[in-house]
Amino acid sequence: MTRGNKVGIRKWVLSGLLMMSIAILAPLSSTARAAEPIKIGFSMALTGGLAGAGKAALIAMEIWREDINKAGGLLGRQVEFVYYDDATSPAKVPGIYTKLLNVDKVDLVVSSYGTNEIAPAMPIIMRKKLVFLSLFGLAVNDKFNYDRYFQIMPAGPVPKEDWSRGFFTLAAEQSPKPKTIALLSADAEFARNGVAGARKNAKKMGLNIVYDKTYPPGTADFSPIVRAIKATNPDMVFIGSYPPGSVGLVKSANELGLKPKMFGGSMVGLQFASIQKNLGPLLNGIINYDFWVPEPTLKFAGVEEFLKKYQEKAKGKGVDPLGHYLPPFAYAYLQILGQAVTAVGSLDQGKIAEHLHATTYKTVVGPVKFGANGEWAKTRTLMVQFRDVKPNDMSQFEGPGKRIVLYPKEWKSGEIVYPYK
Amino acid sequence: MVLELFLNAVVAGILLGGFYAAVALGLSITFGQLDIVNIAHPAFVIVGSYTTYIINESLGLDPILAGVLATPIFFGAGVLLYRFYYVSFERTGQESLSGLAFFFGIMFIVEVVLIMVYGVDYRLVEADYIGKTISFGFIIIPIRMLAPFLMASVMTLGVYLYLSRTFNGRAILAVSQDRLALQLMGADPVKIKQLALGIAVATAAVAGSLLIIIGPVEPSVGRLYIGRVFAIVILGGMGSIGGTMTAALMIGVVESLVATFYGPSWAPAVGFIILLVTLAIRPQGLFGRA
Numbered sequence: 001m002t003r004g005n006k007v008g009i010r011k012w013v014l015s016g017l018l019m020m021s022i023a024i025l026a027p028l029s030s031t032a033r034a035a036e037p038i039k040i041g042f043s044m045a046l047t048g049g050l051a052g053a054g055k056a057a058l059i060a061m062e063i064w065r066e067d068i069n070k071a072g073g074l075l076g077r078q079v080e081f082v083y084y085d086d087a088t089s090p091a092k093v094p095g096i097y098t099k100l101l102n103v104d105k106v107d108l109v110v111s112s113y114g115t116n117e118i119a120p121a122m123p124i125i126m127r128k129k130l131v132f133l134s135l136f137g138l139a140v141n142d143k144f145n146y147d148r149y150f151q152i153m154p155a156g157p158v159p160k161e162d163w164s165r166g167f168f169t170l171a172a173e174q175s176p177k178p179k180t181i182a183l184l185s186a187d188a189e190f191a192r193n194g195v196a197g198a199r200k201n202a203k204k205m206g207l208n209i210v211y212d213k214t215y216p217p218g219t220a221d222f223s224p225i226v227r228a229i230k231a232t233n234p235d236m237v238f239i240g241s242y243p244p245g246s247v248g249l250v251k252s253a254n255e256l257g258l259k260p261k262m263f264g265g266s267m268v269g270l271q272f273a274s275i276q277k278n279l280g281p282l283l284n285g286i287i288n289y290d291f292w293v294p295e296p297t298l299k300f301a302g303v304e305e306f307l308k309k310y311q312e313k314a315k316g317k318g319v320d321p322l323g324h325y326l327p328p329f330a331y332a333y334l335q336i337l338g339q340a341v342t343a344v345g346s347l348d349q350g351k352i353a354e355h356l357h358a359t360t361y362k363t364v365v366g367p368v369k370f371g372a373n374g375e376w377a378k379t380r381t382l383m384v385q386f387r388d389v390k391p392n393d394m395s396q397f398e399g400p401g402k403r404i405v406l407y408p409k410e411w412k413s414g415e416i417v418y419p420y421k
Numbered sequence: 422m423v424l425e426l427f428l429n430a431v432v433a434g435i436l437l438g439g440f441y442a443a444v445a446l447g448l449s450i451t452f453g454q455l456d457i458v459n460i461a462h463p464a465f466v467i468v469g470s471y472t473t474y475i476i477n478e479s480l481g482l483d484p485i486l487a488g489v490l491a492t493p494i495f496f497g498a499g500v501l502l503y504r505f506y507y508v509s510f511e512r513t514g515q516e517s518l519s520g521l522a523f524f525f526g527i528m529f530i531v532e533v534v535l536i537m538v539y540g541v542d543y544r545l546v547e548a549d550y551i552g553k554t555i556s557f558g559f560i561i562i563p564i565r566m567l568a569p570f571l572m573a574s575v576m577t578l579g580v581y582l583y584l585s586r587t588f589n590g591r592a593i594l595a596v597s598q599d600r601l602a603l604q605l606m607g608a609d610p611v612k613i614k615q616l617a618l619g620i621a622v623a624t625a626a627v628a629g630s631l632l633i634i635i636g637p638v639e640p641s642v643g644r645l646y647i648g649r650v651f652a653i654v655i656l657g658g659m660g661s662i663g664g665t666m667t668a669a670l671m672i673g674v675v676e677s678l679v680a681t682f683y684g685p686s687w688a689p690a691v692g693f694i695i696l697l698v699t700l701a702i703r704p705q706g707l708f709g710r711a
Contacts, residue, residue, distance in 0.1 A: 051541035215685035218645030224680035318540010
């Protein structure tokens, strides 16, 4: 036997051994992968202006993780979260998602809370063609038209206009019909989007817009604004505001006697228990958007159990103690993601997206069906009217009767009191 | 109608300006007189709001009274803060940039500690007069704005009298001008500065109580006031308490008039335009020494 032959045989034996070891180890490594947890990555506003909502959302999401892991996980794998605080700063969001995808190698991504924190993530998510379930973005996909974007806030298929459709539908049903409207918006993306839709709806209804202005963040005194609105004597006042503005405007309107026939619209903060308690009877009559309230028409399977868990965990954390507004939806968007992954049986983003487009999901916030643009196929932005609110009592908001659902009709729990007194 | 709106806007602006003065007062002392760029001052104001909230919620005391009661603790904290600042930066002559970074850091630490301890939910206080108004003809004044204005005026007057009439007060005015001369007068500049920072931080307790009477507060809300209060201190003239009050009232009235007649979005911009124009004409500010 020549030396060359010997080397050749050795080569064959070695490569044979290598093949065998790969064949033996391959299933082992795939078993190891199966046992690896599924990582869901997201950025979340845990400090800064939207931290109140962001922290509450995180509590709800953690409840879902506990629930799903207790039930055996997703695809037989435990679920793990990888998340970073975006400090309510849109500029931090792209970096966070880049890290989640390239360094942490997460399997699935969901969004942070709010329009301003969702939009900056979109280009990165779109480049990687990932399914993106988002939490409370208003009309984010209008500009991106991304077919794997799904948004849990029940704004509806034409988010900007659907948002305030209820307010204007109710107005149109009143007699005599209101003729004039004042529009006021905080100088930020979400509020401006809401009021832009209201402007369209007002024009469609033939209302005369007598006041249309924005106010900057950091406004301490709202009385000059309220006086200027009052001077135009509008029949309706539609406001897009954030919590400090909402409180300031409700107080100022009350102090200065601004009494239009309808007041409210898109005021963030009036859904939070601490603010409801502080404003008390000043809220009575206000018609404002909401997503879930404890009215008998909205008792969906699982929502009460979820809220019980949330309220227990929220204690001492300085977040909304009742958690009606955002937490059920933060739970539901993961519920939907989980249901879609389970139904598809893999993490194939294309198949998950297809499933999300085609299916009606059962969640704690009721049945959810997404339309072509990833928004709810049909709006369920509620218009609720505060009624019989008593001073200084948070517990009154736990049960029904304080926030009456006026719109949409299928979820209605009472009749409107008009004009607002 | 226009006259009614105009007069109401002026009155509302004066009341708002009084509140701005309360927030800017502490900064006027630290930044204006001690040359300490205390960018954390609005964060201290928020701590004042939380202290007021806790006292109001647990003991049911009036928010302003709660703020006043908290001043000794804030004074002590201010003194300690200065000791630390002096030992770490001023003594070694590194106060300009490192000091700024230090107060930036303090601001973030205060914010994060508040978030960790109290969470991020909005806090509000209760008082009988919140929501009530008094009227003089067509001028309607919300007491929610009037009470902060009155308290801010009393506090500003108090600080003004202290600085202009007492030995220690005058020493505070002197310390930034001539340390050596002050030492020759028998006063220790370090002690005088720590007294001054103590007073400055103590005013934050009261300013915080006024802020939470006006509206809801959460840990990061102080950031929104940084630009405005620095503008007021510079506009008024560095170190002039009367100037700070005047500038605060001016900004308040201008913001209120612009918000009423033109659009609230322009209000802060017009405030800053006034600052720029004033600085172009009088670089030392309205009441600053040339």
